[in-house]
Amino acid sequence: MKKIKESSNAYFLRTRPRFLDWEPPTAEQLAQEVQARRDAKERELAKVTRLEKERRAAKQGPRK
Numbered sequence: 001m002k003k004i005k006e007s008s009n010a011y012f013l014r015t016r017p018r019f020l021d022w023e024p025p026t027a028e029q030l031a032q033e034v035q036a037r038r039d040a041k042e043r044e045l046a047k048v049t050r051l052e053k054e055r056r057a058a059k060q061g062p063r064k
Helices: 008-014 027-063
Strands: none
């Protein structure tokens, strides 16, 4: 069986670590992430507020 010689350029391209291809996020991507976190926080706050109102309403109901 004959081994095919691989050029050094092809070898280094094939074995190149993937982390070298990493690029930092753009300002737009960072802004989208911040907005997504804000939206999630607002949804969580709305949910907690709604649950608290329901709990208080349930407490007040039997007293009347």
